[in-house]
Amino acid sequence: MTAEIMTYLIDMDVDPKLLQLSLSVPSDDMRYLTASEMRSYRVISGDISNLPNQIATSKAAPTEIPAAGEGTGAKSAEMVPVPASTEQKALAFMTAYHDAWSMENESALQFMDRAYGDVVEFYGKATPKAGVIDEKRRFAMRWPTRAYSVKPGSEHVSCATTCRVDGVVDWYAKRGVGDRVSSGSAEFSLVWNPSNERIVSETGKVIETDKGVSQPVRLISQWHQENLHCRGSSGNSAETLAACDRRETIGEKLESVSWCYGREGEYGYQLEWHPCDSRSSKSNVAATATEQVASVLQPKPADYPSRARMKGKTVLPDFKKRDRDFNSFRTRIREGMKQGPNFAGHYSVIQFGCGTGCSGVVVADNQTGRPDRFPRGGEENMYLDLQFQVDSRLLAAQWLEYGTNRCVIEFFDYDRQTWKVVSKVDVGGADACYRSISNNIR
Structure with missing residues (x-):
């Protein structure tokens, strides 16, 4: 239903942010738009007094689709340019996405x-962009080695005001720490708005997983199928050239996750996909150095025990008087506190997004109902990640220090409503902040 509403808003040339605003209003409350807000969300245009004479006629023209990135690009530069249909643009976007x-x-x-x-x-679920990116970032932190390849022939696209692209994608992923591997196939469905080239809906489900495997079996299988079509077909037909292009793209993805085809000195019949080593032939992807996980002397939560336990029921803040400075975040704070304490005995740590890579943190006392601000967060401390537990005053915070482009972890002791810095450590470059705290320290 939410996707239908968003499609309707887009079709009526109304800013879809209006839906986000409506969902932020409690169900038992009411929110009226001012005339300036109605113009801002494109509910009306111009002077409201002249509304009967106004007819919206403007539509944004499609622009160029996002680039797929080096190594996956099209080989059509020598062909005569032909205007792409909306369906072709949607399929190209889907390919670039994976x-x-x-x-x-x-x-x-x-x-x-x-x-x-x-x-x-x-x-x-209707989700702000920041929430979607945060979810993607958390997944990427857990599985930094990834290869995704859509099964040829599984794609289906239909376009009206928006385009829906369905298909099946094979994947291989590996955890940043340890040897855990994930491999399988999943159905996906993307709804794409061609007027601004943005995704407005995403869903999918896993249909198969490979138990006990350590190699990208599905992508290797795809590569062999495309290799057969590429080498076994005659002539330079469009189908043959497309199969050869897909083979090269899949091969580059396999090399990017450290799987190589053949070793130096081997003959054609001996060539197989294998984990890359010093004798491997890596044709397209340069080897990259992996930054070492920092050895950090981590403070022990047991050395900072909670001073008190929760007694009685949770007391919510007084947003109208004493705690009115936190009124803008009242819904998130209430929802977080209703789940019960999760830190230092009787406190709730509540983290919420404030933009891409940006988040704020409130620590509320469930015993007194008084909220407090955490000293890190916002645009000064991007990609903020927290680690804490209910029986300890110790809290670890990881964030990106933009001045130096370094990822740091700070350990805090929240003692008697005062934040004390226990220690601070540099754990690497910006990429380190895409890993979790537990993966960055040992």
């Missing part, structure tokens, strides 16, 4: 930041 998600974290997340609209129906 190509980008197969890149290293920084490039992948930069693409995702450009790919989504301000509000997205994300797996059945």
